[in-house]
Amino acid sequence: MKPTLITTGNARILYDASAMDAPETIQFDSEFWASADAVVRRPAGRGSAVVIRSPSGEAVLKRYFRGGLLAKFNRALYIFSGYENSRAFREFRLLERMQKMKLPVPQPLAALCERQAMVFSRMALMTQMLAATETLAEKLVLGAVSDDHWQAIGRVLSEFHNKGVYHADLNANNLLINTAGEVFLIDFDKCRFKTPGPRWQNNNIQRLKRSLMKLFPAELFPASGWSILLDSYKINISGKNIHE
Ligand SMILES: Nc1ncnc2c1ncn2[C@@H]1O[C@H](COP(=O)(O)OP(=O)(O)O)[C@@H](O)[C@H]1O
Ligand SMILES: [Mg+2]
Incomplete structure (x- = not known):
């Protein structure tokens, strides 16, 4: 693991530079992979996760969607509370830590936290697909x-x-x-x-x-x-x- 932080515009991306090239924010949209015909499947469930064929192998892309009051306004927007403190970054760091402890969890690949209109954020996480x-x-x-x-x-x-x-x-x-x-x-x-x-x-x-x-x-x-x-x-x- 080589966790690496990059800043592009209002977004920050934390990714494992030993597993992939620096991603762009667009790669955290499932439409990007759909238009490249690289969606392998869409797992059942809450529906935000897609399995994609990425250059670094099959991966799972998950967007964070909220319930509650703000969901009526926009499901993908969270109140911004700092990049490192974002759900996506926290999940990436947790996975990294558990991987080090040899717990059976997926390898984190990349986390996105994009700040929007100052007070909101949009987040996504990419993990390595657990095969079979x-x-x-x-x-x-x-x-x-x-x-x-x-x-x-x-x-x-x-x-x-x-x-x-x-x-x-x-x-x-x-x-x-x-x-x-x-x-x-x-x-x-x-x-x-x-x-x-x-x-x-x-x-x-x-x-x-x-x-x-x-x-x-x-x-x-x-x-x-x-x-x-x-x-x-x-x-x-x-x-x-x-x-x-
Ligand atoms: N690393 C992974 N390898 C294989 N399948 C995965 C992986 N991560 C997620 N999935 C599949 O995608 C579904 C949704 O992912 P999950 O992380 O549970 O997000 P959420 O429940 O918030 O939608 C899972 O129930 C599982 O079927
Ligand atoms: Mg789940």
Whole structure:
């Protein structure tokens, strides 16, 4: 990794100079890749992510879109709160840090924060595509989640928690599994490091369970899968804890 900062007009771009040439702001628009016929696919979900064929390999481009009141005015505009403090830069830095810690996350490629009309900003993030992966949600729908998968998910979640990573949006669309059965965590918007502790760790795990139960009926999300996940998580989590 060679994180490098460039300024062009009202925009700042943070990118990994060891993985790609300096990007231009236009490359953070999916239309740029669509017009070059370089959109590989558009993953299901909130809909802002596109997989692109970039010069540095397949990558995922994600724009940040907001909910709430300002969304009615413009979905892509956030209040500007400093470049380094932007959601995109923070997610890039977090990914960089987790990569260094050998946690299974995508390699960050580039983050854009573009200031608009002084008080607003528009942001996007590019990460290296994790090859041959499906989301846990996709696999659950296909009935393709094995006991080994559940076990691997539990172990990977304990690794993140042991290292103090709090994932603010732990759900079936943010867990990826590749064809070799390796598990990855993605989408670190609003995530942060915390001192490891049973309370937030437990809440984090329970949140995942609730989100799975809400989205998938028992035929697709069996109680046995969850108990394998939890056992594997408990075996691997450090310290005394109260996980149930
Ligand atoms: N690095 C990646 N490799 C493979 N697929 C990815 C990667 N990043 C995102 N995706 C796919 O794109 C979807 C949306 O990306 P995500 O970062 O979760 O953004 P959001 O949920 O905010 O739209 C994911 O659920 C996943 O299907
Ligand atoms: Mg997501």
